[in-house]
Amino acid sequence: MRPVEERRGAAGGGGAVRDTAPGLPARVGAFVLRTLRNEGRTIFVDPVRRLLRRGPAGLLLAGVAVGGVIFFHALAQRPAGADVVRAVGGVQGDLPLWLALLRTPVSLYVPALDLPVWAGITQLFLAFALAENSLGRARTLAVAYATTLAGTLTARVMIMAGPDRWGFGLPPEAGQVLDTGPSAAVVGLFTYISVVRRAPVVFLLTGGSMVWESIAKPNLAGREHLVAVAAAIVLGLLHGRRRPAWLPDPRSLLRRPKRSGPAGPGIVAAPDFGAPAAPSAAEMPSTRADGRVNMDI
Numbered sequence: 001m002r003p004v005e006e007r008r009g010a011a012g013g014g015g016a017v018r019d020t021a022p023g024l025p026a027r028v029g030a031f032v033l034r035t036l037r038n039e040g041r042t043i044f045v046d047p048v049r050r051l052l053r054r055g056p057a058g059l060l061l062a063g064v065a066v067g068g069v070i071f072f073h074a075l076a077q078r079p080a081g082a083d084v085v086r087a088v089g090g091v092q093g094d095l096p097l098w099l100a101l102l103r104t105p106v107s108l109y110v111p112a113l114d115l116p117v118w119a120g121i122t123q124l125f126l127a128f129a130l131a132e133n134s135l136g137r138a139r140t141l142a143v144a145y146a147t148t149l150a151g152t153l154t155a156r157v158m159i160m161a162g163p164d165r166w167g168f169g170l171p172p173e174a175g176q177v178l179d180t181g182p183s184a185a186v187v188g189l190f191t192y193i194s195v196v197r198r199a200p201v202v203f204l205l206t207g208g209s210m211v212w213e214s215i216a217k218p219n220l221a222g223r224e225h226l227v228a229v230a231a232a233i234v235l236g237l238l239h240g241r242r243r244p245a246w247l248p249d250p251r252s253l254l255r256r257p258k259r260s261g262p263a264g265p266g267i268v269a270a271p272d273f274g275a276p277a278a279p280s281a282a283e284m285p286s287t288r289a290d291g292r293v294n295m296d297i
Helices: 024-075 079-089 097-107 117-135 137-161 172-176 183-196 200-216 220-237 250-254
Strands: 005-008 016-019
Touching (some): 024 079, 024 117, 024 200, 079 097, 117 137, 183 220
């Protein structure tokens, strides 16, 4: 910003003309426009460019998520299909923990009964498409599953605490509510992207809508969405941090172990650190002119 200065007229000896700096509304408007432009580039423009380079492969997770929700929704319309859906993907707070953990990955694709499935498909497709082209497939799946699992496990803790614990607990009847749907994963992905990409407008829209939902309609889903937002914030703040020495590298699980046997054609054998080292050229016995081996080394 230029400081306020006086400029006198060159002709006629006119009075002073004062050049004023922009006012507060103009500066606020410029800041908002600059923020929206930066967020539009990092949240939408950059992922669309990656999608154009990758082609249809960049929509793999979004297509699988939408297809899975549509499949389970169509299957649940029949009585026998509804029993199958509940058996493979129905998660409730009163289930044994091992069974709830086993059904949680499938529950992401089972639409909630009290929400219109077709209204949430657009949000689901957009969340997974943006996350896949911004974060990669592995991180997208990890964030989606972690935020969903955080909401599911926290709901069990709330039920165990009871309704009289500082407004945190839930009544035992909440353990019989079917807890399915990809909404927690969608909220978690949007929150994680907004934290990692430094997008305050997207963060306020996502977190603010979840707070408003929990106030307007206080139920189990609203609380789980808040937990998903909190879990995504923690994961986003840990993004880029150095991995602790005691924590194994998850990428090592995807590497093929080296073979310890003899090397075949085109295969390099893994080094055997227990075998004695081969002698160097200086330690090898030399041959004298008369053909006898000189052992004086």
